[in-house]
Amino acid sequence: MDSATLKMFLAQQQEAHKEQLLFLQQQQEKLLETILKKIGTQSDHTNTINSLNGRISTFIYNSEDGETFDRWYGRYENVIKVDGAQLDDASKARFLVTKLDKHEAEQFRNHILPKMPAEVNFRRDGVLNNSKDT
Incomplete structure (x- = not known):
């Protein structure tokens, strides 16, 4: 394998690796967003129940x-x-x-x-x- 072919192969590998990392980053961001929404909802429910508990x-x-x-x-x-x-x-x-x-x-x-x-x-x-x- 000559030098030019090797460089092209490594560039392709690097590009594929970047795409894979970008995809994983997007997946992690979606997961984090889902978790934060769920935590926010649970916190809202806890606050509501605590408020009701103090009034009833x-x-x-x-x-x-x-x-x-x-x-x-x-x-x-x-x-x-x-x-x-x-x-x-x-x-x-x-x-x-x-x-x-x-x-x-x-x-x-x-x-x-x-x-x-x-x-x-x-x-x-x-x-x-x-x-x-x-």
Whole structure:
């Protein structure tokens, strides 16, 4: 192989290597962008849940005072719908379960068996329908 052919071969290899590095760099940038978006969304959800948590009291059933789940939820429904609008139904359901007092949470878990609270849909078969008996 003469010198000119070798130089041409090395130039082609160098160009192919540059293209490969550029492609890998673009892939890494896309991956980083996706990760940062996901982190931002999780942070937003955490902030929303923390905000809701500070504004909504724990539900404790008290028949003498008429403190039923319907009454409690009615007091906070607008806060959950408006301020928690960016949360999906599963996140809302998990949040509401955390706002049940120990006894009420246990009753709810027993009521939805064999499902776990995280498997219950917020509207369709979820917290709102299943907790009304509490």
